[in-house]
Amino acid sequence: MKKIRLPLDEKIISGLNAGDRVLLTGIIYTARDATHKRLADCIKNKKKLPLELRNQMIYYTGPAPEKPKQIIGSCGPTTSSRMDEYTPSLLEKGLKGMIGKGDRSKEVVSEIKKHKAIYFIAPGGCGALLSQTVKKCDLVAYGELGCEAIYKLEIKDFPAIVGIDCNGKNIYNRR
Amino acid sequence: MRIIKKDKIVKAVKDLCIKSNFEIDKDIERLMEKAYKEENDILPKEVIRDILKNCSIAKDKKIPMCQDTGLTVVFVKKGEEVQVDGGLEEAIQDGVRKGYREGYFRKSIVDPLTRKNTEDNTPATIHTSLVKGDRLKITVVPRGFGSENMGKASMLDIGNCVKEVKKFVLDSVKESGGNSCPPVVIGIGIGGTLEKAALLAKESLINDSEDSHKNVTVRKLEKDLLKEINKLDIGPGGLGGKTTALRVTIKTYPTHIAGLPVAINIGCWCHRVQTVIL
Incomplete structure (x- = not known):
């Protein structure tokens, strides 16, 4: 189990291979369907993005509401392939890492390779477990989207597995 | 006629959610x-260990196991001698609304085209059937869409039915x-019409492994499929x-001589089912 401190850099990324188990510590940003559409529209229309994507990591999740005195509600990964059509434009803007569940399109795999980025998978359906690794949660943008808003999360020892590494090796390509 | 008050149903549905x-x-x-x-x-092994750990945290700390607390599907078997004072449909929707608010669950329901959120996780999708007796059986099945999205229905060729299925x-x-x-649970509906097969698939998801089919051919098909699915790696x-x-x-359900409707509904490992009989 490798301990990784965020933000990611080339050295960290190049040292990770598909199938490696990691514990992530640092800052990540949440974004899912509606947010990806908005971010991609911003990029397309050359508008300013609500966050700097360079060297950052996006986590595909739509958390459940937090109870009083709770930092965040249940927050497991959602299916990544729905984000595939927007991912290339985000990688172009410097995004380095993504966390989600399930396989990615061929195009995304080749863009990950091209931009020397990385895709992690988190345990699907384990929102309660993963919520315990979130130490801070702040709204960044699109609050009106509720669970689909962008939140900045401070995570500690968030368990994940390298799904697609920077050489394009994909853990789902076993068959 | 046995009368059940609306409030009793609201509370029951809320508790099941x-x-x-x-x-x-x-x-x-x-x-x-x-x-x-x-x-x-x-x-x-690690994935299953995480799942089991997740479930124990969820239960102890009262956090939903999965953030996708789902679209609430409700099956109702209503006895012919039961009358609901205050409206059954309204009672169920109120119960879902309360359950999702009090449980701090995610509100995931939107208009299918405008994508505008209803903000209270209603409406639930309700399937009601009439049965004999004076009881009301309610089963709540919150459906996460990671797995619901993987469902399918199709009209197959009748040449070699078992092979086609x-x-x-x-x-x-x-x-x-x-x-x-995964590991998933798989519900399959075979027969009737297109929509009947889809409903059978969902209904069979509610059954547990003790609930195996009485028909030998079907039982064998269940066993064979489980074996072959688990060879997919x-x-x-x-x-x-x-x-x-x-x-x-x-x-299964009888179908037309010219057709073989079939549907599959996949439940994630976090497949949620709770039933009450009032």
Whole structure:
């Protein structure tokens, strides 16, 4: 189990291979369907993005509401392939890492390779477990989207597995 | 005529919503613990260990097991001698609304085209059937869409029915891969019409592994499919391994001489079902 401190850099990324188990510590940003559409529209229309994507990591999740005195509600990964059509434009803007569940399109795999980025998978359906690794949660943008808003999360020892590494090796390509 | 007050139903539905999201289904828990012992490789074992850990945190701290607390599907078997004072449909929707608010669950329901959120997780999708007696049986099944999205219905050729059904099911499971959060439970509906097959598939998801079909051909098909699905090496989390599905349950219904409607509904490992009889 490798301990990784965020933000990611080339050295960290190049040292990770598909199938490696990691514990992530640092800052990540949440974004899912509606947010990806908005971010991609911003990029397309050359508008300013609500966050700097360079060297950052996006986590595909739509958390459940937090109870009083709770930092965040249940927050497991959602299916990544729905984000595939927007991912290339985000990688172009410097995004380095993504966390989600399930396989990615061929195009995304080749863009990950091209931009020397990385895709992690988190345990699907384990929102309660993963919520315990979130130490801070702040709204960044699109609050009106509720669970689909962008939140900045401070995570500690968030368990994940390298799904697609920077050489394009994909853990789902076993068959 | 036995009269049941609306408030009683509201509370029952609310409690079922809350319990189903905090506590893993007993049958799934048993099958999962068995799968943990059977897996040898580190990644699939790790996934199942995380799942079991997740469930114990969820139950202890009253956090939903999965953030996708789902679209609430409600099955109602209403006895012919039962009358609901205040309206059954309204009572169920009120119960879902309360359950999702009090449980701090995610509100995931939107207009299908404008995508505007209803903000209270209603309306639930309700299937009501009339049965004999004076009881009211309510089953709540919150459906996460990672797995619901992997469902399918099709009108197959009638040449070799068993072979056709097997191919349809195996292709669908292969395609779903890690998206539906395996180890999954699989419900299959065969017969009737297109919409009947889809409903049978969902209904069969409610059955547990003790509830095997009475018909020998169907029972054999359930067993064979489970075996063949688990040879696909999709495994826990889609990372390979022996356990892709924990169980396969089939429901059938007579159909037309010219057709073979079939549907598959996949439940993630976090398949949630709770029932009450009032």
